Amino acid sequence: AQISFLNYFNNRRSSSSSKDSEMGPILELPDDILIIIFENLSTIERVPLGSVSKKFRRIDFEMGKRSFDKLQVEMTDDSNKIEAYTTSSGYYSLEITPDGRFGNFIPKFFKDATASGFFLQVGKNREGPSAESVSLLFHSLSCETLYINFDSSTDFSHFLLRFFTNERKSDLKTLYLHWESLKSQDSNRLLVAFLQLPNLEFLGLMNPDEIEEPIEVVKDDDPLSFGLNGSMMLHVVSTALDCYLSSIHCTGEELLCAFEIVCESNLDSKKAKLEVLDSAADDLFDLAHAKEKFQIVGRILFDYTRGYALAALDNTKDATGRCTCVTMFKIDANGDPVDL
Amino acid sequence: RIYPLMRVTLTTSDGASVTVSRQLTKHSGFIEKAITDMAVDDNAVPLSAVAVDVDDATLKLVIEWLTEHRDDALPYPEKTDEERRADDIPAWDQAFVQKWDTKEDQQQTLYAVITAADKLDIKGLLDMTCKTLANKINGKTVEEMREILQLECDFTEEELAEIRKENAWCEN
Numbered sequence: 001a002q003i004s005f006l007n008y009f010n011n012r013r014s015s016s017s018s019k020d021s022e023m024g025p026i027l028e029l030p031d032d033i034l035i036i037i038f039e040n041l042s043t044i045e046r047v048p049l050g051s052v053s054k055k056f057r058r059i060d061f062e063m064g065k066r067s068f069d070k071l072q073v074e075m076t077d078d079s080n081k082i083e084a085y086t087t088s089s090g091y092y093s094l095e096i097t098p099d100g101r102f103g104n105f106i107p108k109f110f111k112d113a114t115a116s117g118f119f120l121q122v123g124k125n126r127e128g129p130s131a132e133s134v135s136l137l138f139h140s141l142s143c144e145t146l147y148i149n150f151d152s153s154t155d156f157s158h159f160l161l162r163f164f165t166n167e168r169k170s171d172l173k174t175l176y177l178h179w180e181s182l183k184s185q186d187s188n189r190l191l192v193a194f195l196q197l198p199n200l201e202f203l204g205l206m207n208p209d210e211i212e213e214p215i216e217v218v219k220d221d222d223p224l225s226f227g228l229n230g231s232m233m234l235h236v237v238s239t240a241l242d243c244y245l246s247s248i249h250c251t252g253e254e255l256l257c258a259f260e261i262v263c264e265s266n267l268d269s270k271k272a273k274l275e276v277l278d279s280a281a282d283d284l285f286d287l288a289h290a291k292e293k294f295q296i297v298g299r300i301l302f303d304y305t306r307g308y309a310l311a312a313l314d315n316t317k318d319a320t321g322r323c324t325c326v327t328m329f330k331i332d333a334n335g336d337p338v339d340l
Numbered sequence: 341r342i343y344p345l346m347r348v349t350l351t352t353s354d355g356a357s358v359t360v361s362r363q364l365t366k367h368s369g370f371i372e373k374a375i376t377d378m379a380v381d382d383n384a385v386p387l388s389a390v391a392v393d394v395d396d397a398t399l400k401l402v403i404e405w406l407t408e409h410r411d412d413a414l415p416y417p418e419k420t421d422e423e424r425r426a427d428d429i430p431a432w433d434q435a436f437v438q439k440w441d442t443k444e445d446q447q448q449t450l451y452a453v454i455t456a457a458d459k460l461d462i463k464g465l466l467d468m469t470c471k472t473l474a475n476k477i478n479g480k481t482v483e484e485m486r487e488i489l490q491l492e493c494d495f496t497e498e499e500l501a502e503i504r505k506e507n508a509w510c511e512n
Contacts, residue, residue, distance in 0.1 A: 024490030025451045026473075033458055036466065040425075040474035048482040051503055053491050105506055 027055055034059050043067050044086045064111030064140075071115040071143070073134055076123030082106075082137070084115070106133055110140040118143040122150035131159045138163060142171035149178035157184035164193040172197050176204040188235040191228070195236060195243065230254030237261050237272045246275030246323070252283020255326065259284070262328040263303045272328045281324040302331075348375065349389040356396040357389060364406040366414065369461030394456040401440065401449070402456050405465050408432055416463035427475075433468050441472070446490065 026034070038049060038059065049060040070085040118141070120134065150156040175194055181187070194203055228236070230250030236243050237258045255276060262270050288294040288301050295302040302310055310331045346362040348371065365371040374390045392399065440449045450469060457466035477485045486492065495503065 025448065026489045026491065029451065029454065030458070033454060033466075033470065037470040037474050040471050041478055045478050047507075048480065048485055051482045051495075051507065052485050052489070052493075054494050054499075056491075057503075109506075 031059055035063055038063060061108050066113045068115040070117045072119040074121050106136045107140050110137055113141050115141055115143040117145045119147045122156045124151045135163055145174040146172055147176045150181045152181055152184035157186040157190050161186045161190050161193055168198055170198050173199055174202040175200060188232050191232060192236055234258055242271045244273040248274055248276050250276060250280055252280050252287050255280055255284040256287050259328055268330050274326045275323050276326060278324050281326055351389045351391045352396045352399050353393050354395050360403055363410050367406055367462055393459055398452045398456045401453055409464055412464055429468055429471055437472050
């Protein structure tokens with residue numbers, strides 16, 4: 001029995017002499033079937049597809065969903081490139097040119113793509129349009145772990161701030177920032193933007209010179225290793241409704257200031273959990289003692305004058321034994337926490 | 341509820357008709373919907389025939405596959421992108437395809453079965469045949485892919501130059 005599908009195709013073949021008629025029967029398949037076929041190929045196995053024919057090229061880009069092990073963007077003096085490594089042996093390398101020639105290609109190629117790790121390194125002399133390329137990449141890509149290292153003298157923090165304020169990427173779970181990048185102007189606001197990422201579990205600091213130093217910031221109940229000085233801590237406390245920062249390098253005065261921020265807040269659920277050096281916690285109580293508006297009972301600090309608030313010291317110390325956890329939250333007239 | 345003894349008559353695009361057990365047709369979304377649309381009591385036997393836009397020869401292959409897979413789980417399990425792999429085609433299916441997927445056939449039957457599986461909405465068969473085709477082009481160069489799939493390059497010189505530029509970053 002002759003197959004009608006073939007009849008159709010053979011008829012087309014014999015009745016037409018155009019180049020189109022020489023095309024194989026695979027082109028008769030609907031797009032969604034071609035997608036099912038191509039989905040069986042890995043990112044690296046898909047590489048030749050885009051060069052086979054126009055239809056393949058269109059579908060390959062429409063499918064998107066390329067998956068990479070590691071994506072590395074370097075914008076430094078020596079190199080200006082994107083490198084994408086796949087799980088198998090292959091890897092891609094792309095020069096980012098200032099003229100933005102690949103402006104269309106990047107969002108097309110990285111459509112709905114995933115990368116386990118994204119490394120972003122920005123040196124002093126980066127070119128303007130490159131930030132746009134990174135923005136396009138960030139936008140199309142989903143990744144769990146992001147490593148950022150940019151020269152603090154550039155305005156890259158400004159770009160990052162704008163991007164992460166507009167786009168609360170829900171795929172990001174782990175974020176590392178290089179210590180040096182914290183010296184930039186926007187670092188406080190940048191940290192707050194990072195801490196507001198909905199699914200961030202870990203915010204870490206890359207500090208190759210002082211790896212031994214216990215510096216951590218914690219969000220919710222998941223420890224985020226990070227390094228914060230007092231002014232950054234205050235910025236986070238005043239912005240975030242609930243923060244849990246650990247191993248903060250601050251003074252007792254700054255700690256008292258954080259307590260004042262919680263007291264002043266008209267939000268019942270305002271909370272801050274701060275892990276500080278023992279000496280800073282001791283200073284907090286000494287300073288509070290000197291001021292009449294506070295009451296101190298044991299290792300608990302009350303403020304009944306403006307609303308109710310409480311700062312409690314938790315004696316659990318970290319492994320080094322030099323840190324104390326100070327918890328600050330609102331209490332009601334009975335002394336119970338307003339928001340548990 | 342599906343009565344295993346219930347039978348369904350299918351008429352093919354070339355006018356032939358074949359009667360099969362509902363146990364087989366339950367794997368076809370298209371036929372199941374057609375039966376449901378008839379709004380007849382499940383006990384009503386015989387049913388009116390369901391017309392399928394598949395030729396007789398291809399339908400015979402489809403029925404052969406359905407007979408082997410009559411006890412497959414329903415609904416067909418959806419796979420995530422991570423779970424998807426092309427090297428897990430069962431041995432029976434591989435042998436089944438090898439019988440007719442010969443050099444002379446030039447994959448014409450494979451395309452016909454893929455199209456039939458799509459039209460009849462038989463997910464397992466569609467998945468298996470698409471994997472078979474994917475395995476043919478897996479790891480092949482552009483030229484080899486064109487040869488296997490009987491395709492010709494339809495890019496203009498300018499487009500090729502642009503593709504070469506973009507592909508310059510694909511190194512292995």
